[in-house]
Amino acid sequence: MDKKPRNPRGSQQRTQRGVNPFGEGNARAVAYDIATKAFRGEERFEHIWKNHPGLVQLPPRDRALAVHIASGVLRQYRRLDAHARHLTSGKSSGLNDTVQWIMRLGLFQVLDCDRIPAHAAVSTAVDATKKVSHQGIAGLMNAVLRRAAREKETPPSPEQKPAESLTWGERFSMPDWMADVFLERYGRDAGERIAGWANAPPHYYIRLSHAGAGLERVNDLLKEMHLSPGRPHRELPEYVGVDTAALVSDSPLFKEPLGWVQNPAAGFVVAMLGLHDGDSVIDFFAAPGGKTLAISEIVGSSGQVLAVDKNAERLRRLIENKMRFSAENILPIEADVASLGDRMATHVLADVPCSALGTLPKNPEVRWTKSIEDITRLARSQRIWLNVAAAHVADGGVLVYSTCTVPRQENEDVVRSFLEANSAFELESAADRVPSRYVTAEGFLATNPPRDGLDGVFAARFRRRSSA
Numbered sequence: 505m506d507k508k509p510r511n512p513r514g515s516q517q518r519t520q521r522g523v524n525p526f527g528e529g530n531a532r533a534v535a536y537d538i539a540t541k542a543f544r545g546e547e548r549f550e551h552i553w554k555n556h557p558g559l560v561q562l563p564p565r566d567r568a569l570a571v572h573i574a575s576g577v578l579r580q581y582r583r584l585d586a587h588a589r590h591l592t593s594g595k596s597s598g599l600n601d602t603v604q605w606i607m608r609l610g611l612f613q614v615l616d617c618d619r620i621p622a623h624a625a626v627s628t629a630v631d632a633t634k635k636v637s638h639q640g641i642a643g644l645m646n647a648v649l650r651r652a653a654r655e656k657e658t659p660p661s662p663e664q665k666p667a668e669s670l671t672w673g674e675r676f677s678m679p680d681w682m683a684d685v686f687l688e689r690y691g692r693d694a695g696e697r698i699a700g701w702a703n704a705p706p707h708y709y710i711r712l713s714h715a716g717a718g719l720e721r722v723n724d725l726l727k728e729m730h731l732s733p734g735r736p737h738r739e740l741p742e743y744v745g746v747d748t749a750a751l752v753s754d755s756p757l758f759k760e761p762l763g764w765v766q767n768p769a770a771g772f773v774v775a776m777l778g779l780h781d782g783d784s785v786i787d788f789f790a791a792p793g794g795k796t797l798a799i800s801e802i803v804g805s806s807g808q809v810l811a812v813d814k815n816a817e818r819l820r821r822l823i824e825n826k827m828r829f830s831a832e833n834i835l836p837i838e839a840d841v842a843s844l845g846d847r848m849a850t851h852v853l854a855d856v857p858c859s860a861l862g863t864l865p866k867n868p869e870v871r872w873t874k875s876i877e878d879i880t881r882l883a884r885s886q887r888i889w890l891n892v893a894a895a896h897v898a899d900g901g902v903l904v905y906s907t908c909t910v911p912r913q914e915n916e917d918v919v920r921s922f923l924e925a926n927s928a929f930e931l932e933s934a935a936d937r938v939p940s941r942y943v944t945a946e947g948f949l950a951t952n953p954p955r956d957g958l959d960g961v962f963a964a965r966f967r968r969r970s971s972a
Contacts, residue, residue, distance in 0.1 A: 523602070523635075523636065524536055524537055525602060525606055525632035525633070525635045525636045526606075526609075526628065526632050528558065529558070529561065529562075530562075530566070531562060531566040531567075531569040531570040531573065532570075532573065532609065532628055532632075533558065534556060534558040534559050534562065534570040534574075535569075535570045535571075535573035535574040535577070535609060536574075536605060536606075536609060537556070537558065538552050538553050538556055538559075538570070538571070538574040539573075539574040539575075539577050539578055539605070539608075539609070540605060542574070542578060542868075542869040543578060543581075543869055543872060543873075545869070545873040548860075548867050548869070548870075549574075549575065549578065549866070549867050549868060549869050550863075550866045550867055553570075553571050553574065553575075553752070554751055554752055554753055554765075555752075555753045556752075559571070559752055560752055560753060560754050564729050564730060564731065564749040564750075565730075565749070567748075567749045567752060568747065568748050568749040569619075569620075571748050571749075572617070572705065572748070573609060573612060573613065573617065575705065575706075575866075575868050576612050576616055576617075576705075577608050577609055577612045578868035578869050578872070579677060579702070579703045579864075579865075579868040580612060580616070580677050580703065581608065581677060581871075581872060582673070582674060582677040582678065582679075583674070583677040584607075584608045584611050584612060584615075585597075585604075585608070586674060587611055587615070587652070588604075588607050588608070588611060588648065591648045591651055591652060592644065592648055595644070596648075599641065600636075600637070602636045602637075603633055603636065603637055603641055603645070606629050606632045606633055606636075606645065607629070607645060607648065607649075609629065610625055610626065610628075610629030610645065610648075610649045611648075611649065611652055613625035613629075614626070614649055614652045614653050614656065615652060615656055622649075622650075622653035622656075625649065625653075626646060626649040626650055626653065629645055629649055630642050630645050630646045630649075633645045671683070672684070672687060672695065675695070675699060676695075676698060676699045676702055676703070677699075677702075677703060677871075678702065678864075678871040679871060679872075679875075681875075681876045682861065682871055682874075683698075685861065685879075685910055685911050686698045686702070686861075686910060688912075689910050689911075689912075690952065690954055690955075694954055697954035697955065698954045700954065701864075701865065701953045701954040701957070702864045702865065702871075702953075703865075704865060705748070705865065706865035706866040707745050707767075707865075707957060708745065708746055708747075708748055708750075708751055708765065708866070709737065709743040709744060709745050709746065709765070709766060709767055709768055710722065710734065710743070710744045710746055710757065710762070710763040710764065710765060710766075711742060711743050711744075711763050711764055711765075711766040711770075711771065711794070711797075711798065712742045712743075712744060712762065712763040713761055713762060713763045713764070713797075713801070713829055714801050715761060715801075715829065715830075717760070717762060718762075719734055719736065719744060721760070721762060722734050722744060722746075722757065722762055722763070725756045725757055725762075726746065726747070726750060726757075728756065729749070729750060729755075729756065731746070731747045731749060731750055732747055734746050737768045739768070739939055740768045740771045740772075742771075743766070743767075743768040743771060744763070751765055758828075761828050761829045761830070764793075764794055764797055764825060764829075765794070766794040766795075766798070767958060767959040768958055769862075769908075769951050769956075769958040769959040769960070769961040770794055770795055770798070770959070770961065771798065772938045772942060772949055772951070772961065772963070773795060773853075773855065773904070773906045773949065773961055773963045774795055774798045774799060774802070774853075775937045775938055776904045776906070776934055776937055776938065776949055776963045776965050777799070777851050777853060777902060777904050777965075778851075778902060778937060778965075779799060779802040779803055779807075779851060780802070780803070781802070781803060781804045781806060781807065782803060782804065782806040782807050783802075783803045783807050783850050783851055784803075784807060784808050784809075784810075784849040784850050784851070784898075785799050785803060785807070785808070785809045785810070785849055785850070785851045785852070785853065786809075786810045786812065786844070786847065786849040786851075786852045786853070786893075786896050787799060787809055787810065787811050787812065787853045787855070788812050788813075788841050788852070788853065788854045788855065788856070788889070788893050789812070789813055789841070789854070789855050789856055789857060789889075790811035790812055790813050790819075790822060790836075790855075791811070791813035791815055791818030791819045791821060791822040792818050792821035792822050792825065793811065793821065793822035793825045793826070793834075795853065795855060796809055796811045796822060796825075796826075796834060797825055797826075797829060797831060797834075799853070800826075800829075800831040800833055800834050801831075803833060804833070805832065805833055807833055808833050808835065809831075809833055809834045809835065810835050810837055810844075810847065810849065811826075811834050811835065811836045811837065812837045812839055812841060812844065813836075813837075813838065813839075814838060814839060814840045814841075816838055819836055819838050822834075822836055823836050841889055841892050841893065842892050844896060847896055848896055848897070848898045848901075849896060849897070849898060849901065850898050850900075850901045850902070851897075851901060851902045851903075851904075852893050852894075852896050852897045852901070852902070852903045852904070853904050853906070854889055854890055854893035854903065854904065854905045854906070855906045855907075856885075856886050856889045856890070856905070856906070856907060857882065857885070857886075858882055858886070858907040858908060858909040858914050859874050859878055859879055859882055859909045859911065859914060860874075860908055860909055861874070861909045861910045861911065861960065862907075862908045862909050862910055862951075862953060862959050862960020862961055862962075863908050863959050863960070866959075879911050879913055879914060880913065882914055883911075883913040883914050883917065883918060886907070886914055886918045887918055887921050887922065890905050890918060890922050891922065891925070891926070893905075894922070894926060894929065894966075894968075897929075897966075897968045898968070899968060899970055899971055900967070900968060900969075900970045901967070901968050902932075902965060902966070902967055902968075903929065903965070903966040903967075903968070904963055904964070904965050904966075905918065905919060905922070905963065905964045905966070906949075906961060906962060906963035906964075907961070907962050907963075908959055908960060908961050908962075909960065909962070910960050910962075914962075915948070915950070915962040916946070916948070916962075919931070919948070919964045922966075923966075928968055928969055929966040929967065929968055929969070930966065930967055930969060931946075931947060931964060931965070931966055932947070932965045932966065932967050933947030933965075934947055934948060934949040934963065934965060935947060937949075937965070941956075942956075947964075948962060948963065948964050949961065949962065949963040949964075949965075950962050950963075
């Protein structure tokens with residue numbers, strides 16, 4: 505049976521939202537707040553932490569620590585709970601939600617944060633427990649974390665360890681159904697690589713603006729923040745890897761039009777369009793606008809980009825980015841994909857909403873807020889959205905369908921269904937547009953996150969046959 509945490513949309517919402525047991529103005533308090541909000545599914549983890557007001561108030565080193573703790577607890581949620589059950593002989597499952605979250609944060613610090621002394625992790629967790637529970641539970645917290653610290657230093661012998669048969673989901677710290685998706689895609693021999701990718705801190709990148717001052721200026725600002733210099737991607741040097749602490753909302757990197765946060769895998773999706781100066785593009789589901797900005801730079805002032813999204817808040821971010829980069833060729837449109845009438849373009853991008861399993865390192869909560877039923881539901885919607893987008897492709901024009909996820913239901917199956925129903929379109933290979941290592945036998949773009957260290961993206965390129 506698939507062992508999984510209680511539904512975050514249900515009983516987990518009873519966590520005391522108004523009380524932060526770690527107080528305020530410190531890394532653990534911010535980590536607790538970010539992790540619990542993301543787990544409840546209020547917003548994607550990467551959007552929460554970049555704009556969290558408490559995070560902005562911390563010095564860069566503590567910002568990085570807060571994000572590391574919050575994301576680590578979300579990634580290792582299932583493993584941490586299993587460890588807690590072992591250390592308490594099953595008693596941890598009966599603790600209230602707030603105390604369980606304190607225990608998760610404490611265990612993660614003891615087991616996985618070498619820069620934090622064990623005694624500091626234990627004492628802060630015990631103090632936090634005292635604020636929300638009685639002395640007996642605080643004593644249990646103390647005993648559990650101290651035992652975890654001892655066993656880390658001197659692991660029990662094989663004879664002392666309880667006999668366990670871990671599922672792949674327990675090894676990966678994700679629901680069993682999700683582990684099966686990754687194993688089906690990348691092979692059972694890739695298990696360790698899958699776990700290593702899914703549970704490691706993400707690599708964050710800035711995509712340098714062509715109009716910006718470039719890598720030298722970025723590195724000057726990183727130096728002022730006492731952070732490591734940027735690391736250009738080996739295949740797409742306009743993408744520069746930066747430390748997590750450089751990306752909060754008030755970062756000096758965003759005071760100037762130097763670039764925007766985007767994974768290099770997104771650059772491959774844009775490359776699939778095969779754009780030139782002066783092209784017209786409709787970008788469906790465009791907000792918050794990372795791909796839109798890249799498209800805008802390529803088509804230039806003589807081109808036009810219709811950026812369509814029905815989410816007003818996300819579209820607001822796109823508009824802010826348009827203004828920051830003076831991208832006058834972007835026309836933001838708040839609308840449903842089905843309401844554009846007869847607008848046509850030479851190139852259409854349908855970068856559709858998906859289960860986002862390809863972004864687990866930077867959105868670790870996805871493994872707990874998505875279900876197998878969501879995959880089936882999304883695949884039905886994706887078929888509809890792709891057909892709607894196709895209606896806006898001009899004669900002889902290009903359509904690109906893309907996701908940032910892994911299941912075949914949302915990727916290859918959607919493409920095959922579309923081709924069966926749309927004889928006016930033919931599939932074109934990605935081989936001439938992205939490095940061959942990212943091209944499948946069928947000609948699709950598909951990164952391999954455990955191998956490549958990139959986000960998991962999928963894209964298919966179609967061309968509308970000319971009616972002439």
